[in-house]
Amino acid sequence: MLLLAVFGTLFLLLLLRVPIFAALGGATIVGVLLHPSASLIDVVRNSINGIDSLVLFAAPLFVLAGNLILAGGVSRRLIGWVDLLFGFSRLRLAYVNVFGSMFFGGISGSATADSAAIGSVLVPEMKKGGYPTPYAAGVTAASSSIGIIVPPSVPMILAGAATSVSITKLFVGGYGPGILIAVSLATVAWIRRPRSGVKADPERFSIKRMGTTTYKALPALVFPVVIMGGILAGVFTATEAAAVAVVYSLLVAIFIYREMGWKTFFKILKESAEFAAVLFIIVATAQAFGRFLTLAKVPQQLTEFMLGFSSTPAVVILMMILLLLIIGTFMETVPIVLVLYPILEPIATSPEVGMDPIHYGVTFMGAIAVGLLTPPYGVLLFVNSKIAGIPSADLIRAVLPFIAVLIVDVLIIAFFPPLTLGPVNFFFG
Numbered sequence: 001m002l003l004l005a006v007f008g009t010l011f012l013l014l015l016l017r018v019p020i021f022a023a024l025g026g027a028t029i030v031g032v033l034l035h036p037s038a039s040l041i042d043v044v045r046n047s048i049n050g051i052d053s054l055v056l057f058a059a060p061l062f063v064l065a066g067n068l069i070l071a072g073g074v075s076r077r078l079i080g081w082v083d084l085l086f087g088f089s090r091l092r093l094a095y096v097n098v099f100g101s102m103f104f105g106g107i108s109g110s111a112t113a114d115s116a117a118i119g120s121v122l123v124p125e126m127k128k129g130g131y132p133t134p135y136a137a138g139v140t141a142a143s144s145s146i147g148i149i150v151p152p153s154v155p156m157i158l159a160g161a162a163t164s165v166s167i168t169k170l171f172v173g174g175y176g177p178g179i180l181i182a183v184s185l186a187t188v189a190w191i192r193r194p195r196s197g198v199k200a201d202p203e204r205f206s207i208k209r210m211g212t213t214t215y216k217a218l219p220a221l222v223f224p225v226v227i228m229g230g231i232l233a234g235v236f237t238a239t240e241a242a243a244v245a246v247v248y249s250l251l252v253a254i255f256i257y258r259e260m261g262w263k264t265f266f267k268i269l270k271e272s273a274e275f276a277a278v279l280f281i282i283v284a285t286a287q288a289f290g291r292f293l294t295l296a297k298v299p300q301q302l303t304e305f306m307l308g309f310s311s312t313p314a315v316v317i318l319m320m321i322l323l324l325l326i327i328g329t330f331m332e333t334v335p336i337v338l339v340l341y342p343i344l345e346p347i348a349t350s351p352e353v354g355m356d357p358i359h360y361g362v363t364f365m366g367a368i369a370v371g372l373l374t375p376p377y378g379v380l381l382f383v384n385s386k387i388a389g390i391p392s393a394d395l396i397r398a399v400l401p402f403i404a405v406l407i408v409d410v411l412i413i414a415f416f417p418p419l420t421l422g423p424v425n426f427f428f429g
Helices: 002-015 020-034 040-051 055-085 092-108 111-128 133-148 154-162 167-173 175-191 207-232 238-256 262-295 298-309 313-327 333-348 357-371 379-388 392-415 418-428
Strands: none
Touching (some): 055 154, 055 238, 055 262, 092 111, 111 133, 133 392, 154 333, 167 207, 167 357, 175 392, 175 418, 313 357, 379 392
């Protein structure tokens, strides 16, 4: 009855479109009032403790760095560099969209920022090139989901803040799956390609043009190398790397590309501060909600249910993936990570299931990435339908094949551990 009241309150508030932090807070208060051994003081204490984490500060810093470097003229130069790589193909803009998103994900750390940066440039270009608008928006939305997988990923940072998992190893473990997803999405883009109407405008590859384009995009291309290289070399931690990223992106935007004025700079600071405020409010309420679930022994009950239903590792893993796919349809990635990641981790890493913590973490990220595209709460659907100027229903139809292949990718990630653990063992084995 207690859990029914708590989750009933949570789902009711979500259906009423109450902000997620208020829904989590309201459900927590209902649970505390009904639980005999809980108190509201514990709610406040756990909320404060939830945001008292140095690791957590890496998330808004990486977002700030991504916003700075993207606003400084990187978008056009990086897209031009990827465009040159695929200039031979009739579908070059579709491929640029997919692989450009993979590169942007390694800069912004945010799927929505990736989608906004890529979509605002490429969707209009694809429409001019004769691509159907739903197709252009669908490719953009689907490819933006890679931002959760490739480092620096904000959800991975949140997972490290909620548990003891190594953020650095999660970052490294995301490279293989990120490439897999990019290749598979490009394949679907080719299969679903428009049969007519696309203006073929291939560009001849030349060493001179490649050199010029690479030189212009070099600061953006070096960005992930500087950050991940410093982390892997032990020069700085993930949080320190985020601070270095802010300084680097600021230098690039002001002194190299020189395209960011003071007005834009202060706008970025304002937007990044708003993101940080929203993030920390959600973290605070999610941590309090998670603490209540622990007090109510929900993790133990969920573990007993899953392992009681089946002790076969494959079945348990499929159950966890299905749960994440369902939850992802109506909840944001931040609360999903903060609430469910620490609950499911003991199940995944238990002797009965036997997943490596890093393998579990990357599989988790892949599963919640699908939720960014699934209605009714797929945030990438809203972003790209607005950019393309089409109804969400049209975009949903266009994105369904990409959702299908993303689910297949998640299953490959889950049941082929070397894809994730191979790079991790290479660097840390």
